[in-house]
Amino acid sequence: MGIGKLFKSSGTPVASAPATTAGQPPSQRQIYHSRFNHGPNLGGMFVAEKWISDELFGEKAKGTSELDAVSSYVKQHGKGEAKSKYEDHWKNWVKDDDWKWMRDHGVTAVRAPIGYWMVDGGKFTKHTPFDKYVSVYENAWSIFKEYVIKKAGTFGIGVLVDLHGLPGGANGQDHSGTTSGKAELWDSSRYESLALDTLQFIAQDMKPFDNVCAIQVLNEAPWDSSEGKVSKTHSSFYLKALEKIREVNPDVPVVISDGWDLGNWVEWVKKKESKLGSKEDPQTMGIIIDTHVYKCFSDADKQKAPGQLLGDVDNAVVQTEDADIQVGEFSCVMDGQSWDKHQGPPREQVVCDYGQKQMWHFYYRASAGAYFWTYKFEHGRGGEWDFREMTDKGGLANFRPQHGKNSDMLKRDLDGHLQRELGAHSNYWKGVDSNKDWEDWRYQEGFMQGWNDAAAFDSFDHSELGRLHAWAKSRLSEHIKAKGYSDNVWVYEHGLRKGVQCYSASIRS
Incomplete structure (x- = not known):
C-alpha cells in the first residue's frame, strides 16, 4: 500500500499568534522563538540508537531501535531493573558540566529527539508495540522536563522538542522507534489520531516554558513524488497537526519535515500563507521547514572528492524570504569513497573547512538555525559525527558574535x-x-x-x-x-x- 492511501487530504492553514508585540521590544520568550540557533542534537538520549549508545540494549538485543532495546532489556532483567537503567541513562546523558560547556561554546539551542512512547509517562502507547513496556517510561516525561527543558533554561539554552518517533513510524528507519522497516503512520487513521493527540499534549505541556524554541511534528518524512509537487498526505498531516497545536499553544514555532524536497515545501508555505489574513494584515502559520544536509550517504556524493563536496555546500539550502528554514541535522562526515579520491591538504583541515563553510551557509540561508548530529557518544569520541570533537578542533567554532562595541x-x-x-x-x-x-x-x-x-x-x-x-x-x-x-x-x-x-x-x- 502506498503512502497515505487511507488518508483524505484535509485541513486548512491556521495562523500563528504574532511573533512580535506592537510597540514593544522582544520578550525573552520571543527571542527564544526567533533567534538564529546553533547547537547539537541530543541523539541517543531519549530515542535509543545503538551506534551512539548501546547501554540500553543489553547483551542479547538483535535490533538497533528503541523497541529492540527495551524489549531485550526487559526480557533479560525485568521491567523494574529496566526502568531503573533507563532513568539513570536519561538523567546522566547530559549533565551540568555539559550544559556549561555548551553555553561557553556558543550553543543557543539543542534539538531533543523524543518518542511518543515516553510522552506523559507512556499514556499514548495503547495498542502500540510499546504498550507492554509502559511502566519503564512512567517517569520519562517528567525527567525530560526536569533534566532537559528546565536545565537548559538555567543556562540560557533553548530546546527544540522533536517528536522523532511517531506511532507506526513516519519513516522506516530504526530512529523511528522500531526496526519494522515500515512507515505505518501514513496508512493508519488510528496512528494518525494518536500522533495528533500526542502533539497536542506536548504543545500544551510545553507552553509554560519560554525556552522551548519550537515543536517538531515529525522527523524525516519519506520522499514522495507520487502526489506531484508536494505530498498531499504530508500536507494534510501537517495542517491537522498545526491546528491541534494552535488550539493550545498559539505562538510556538511548528517545525515540519521537507521530505527531502525543500524547494517545493517553501512554495507550499507561501501558497498556504497567502490564504491567511489580507494585504492589510499579513499573517503566517509560524512554520519552520526542517531540512537535513548530509553528503555521505548517496551514491552521487560518494563519487565526489572532498573538494567537490565543499563546493556543493553553496547550494545546500535554497535562498528564500518566503519561509523560515532550519537545518535540523548535518555533520562533518564524508564517505570513505570520497576520501579515497582526495589529494590536497590534511584531512583534519579539510573537515574543519567543511564544517565552517556549512555553518556560514546555514547562517545566511537557514534563518532559524542549524543543529549538528550529534552531541556525544557513549564510548569515547565520535569523530566527524561528534559535536564536541568538531567544536574543539575548530570545525564548529563558537558562532555567537562576541563584540565589545558600546x-x-x-x-x-x-x-x-x-x-x-x-x-x-x-x-x-x-x-x-x-x-x-x-x-x-x-x-x-x-x-x-x-x-x-x-x-x-x-x-x-x-x-x-x-x-x-x-x-x-x-x-x-x-x-x-x-x-x-x-x-x-x-x-x-x-x-x-x-x-x-x-x-x-x-x-x-
Whole structure:
C-alpha cells in the first residue's frame, strides 16, 4: 500500500499568534522563538540508537531501535531493573558540566529527539508495540522536563522538542522507534489520531516554558513524488497537526519535515500563507521547514572528492524570504569513497573547512538555525559525527558574535549604515520612476525597527534575530495598522530586513 492511501487530504492553514508585540521590544520568550540557533542534537538520549549508545540494549538485543532495546532489556532483567537503567541513562546523558560547556561554546539551542512512547509517562502507547513496556517510561516525561527543558533554561539554552518517533513510524528507519522497516503512520487513521493527540499534549505541556524554541511534528518524512509537487498526505498531516497545536499553544514555532524536497515545501508555505489574513494584515502559520544536509550517504556524493563536496555546500539550502528554514541535522562526515579520491591538504583541515563553510551557509540561508548530529557518544569520541570533537578542533567554532562595541560605537554604525542604505534605496527607485512617491519614510522606519530589534536580541546573551520571515510579517502588520496601507508597504519590510542585516554586520565586523 502506498503512502497515505487511507488518508483524505484535509485541513486548512491556521495562523500563528504574532511573533512580535506592537510597540514593544522582544520578550525573552520571543527571542527564544526567533533567534538564529546553533547547537547539537541530543541523539541517543531519549530515542535509543545503538551506534551512539548501546547501554540500553543489553547483551542479547538483535535490533538497533528503541523497541529492540527495551524489549531485550526487559526480557533479560525485568521491567523494574529496566526502568531503573533507563532513568539513570536519561538523567546522566547530559549533565551540568555539559550544559556549561555548551553555553561557553556558543550553543543557543539543542534539538531533543523524543518518542511518543515516553510522552506523559507512556499514556499514548495503547495498542502500540510499546504498550507492554509502559511502566519503564512512567517517569520519562517528567525527567525530560526536569533534566532537559528546565536545565537548559538555567543556562540560557533553548530546546527544540522533536517528536522523532511517531506511532507506526513516519519513516522506516530504526530512529523511528522500531526496526519494522515500515512507515505505518501514513496508512493508519488510528496512528494518525494518536500522533495528533500526542502533539497536542506536548504543545500544551510545553507552553509554560519560554525556552522551548519550537515543536517538531515529525522527523524525516519519506520522499514522495507520487502526489506531484508536494505530498498531499504530508500536507494534510501537517495542517491537522498545526491546528491541534494552535488550539493550545498559539505562538510556538511548528517545525515540519521537507521530505527531502525543500524547494517545493517553501512554495507550499507561501501558497498556504497567502490564504491567511489580507494585504492589510499579513499573517503566517509560524512554520519552520526542517531540512537535513548530509553528503555521505548517496551514491552521487560518494563519487565526489572532498573538494567537490565543499563546493556543493553553496547550494545546500535554497535562498528564500518566503519561509523560515532550519537545518535540523548535518555533520562533518564524508564517505570513505570520497576520501579515497582526495589529494590536497590534511584531512583534519579539510573537515574543519567543511564544517565552517556549512555553518556560514546555514547562517545566511537557514534563518532559524542549524543543529549538528550529534552531541556525544557513549564510548569515547565520535569523530566527524561528534559535536564536541568538531567544536574543539575548530570545525564548529563558537558562532555567537562576541563584540565589545558600546552604545556610542553602535550609534555611529547606525548613522553610517542608515545614510548609505536609505540613499541607495531611494536612488534606485527614483531611477525606476522619478515621478512616483516611493514613501522612503517607510523604508527608514522599517530599518530603524529592524536595527532596534536586532539590538534587543543582542542584549540577550549576544543572540541574533533569525526567524526573519515570521518576524518581518508580524512587524509589517503592526506598521500597517499604525501608519495605514499603501501599495508601497513592501518598502517597510525591505527596510526592516536591511536594518537587521546591517546590525549583524556591525557586531561581526
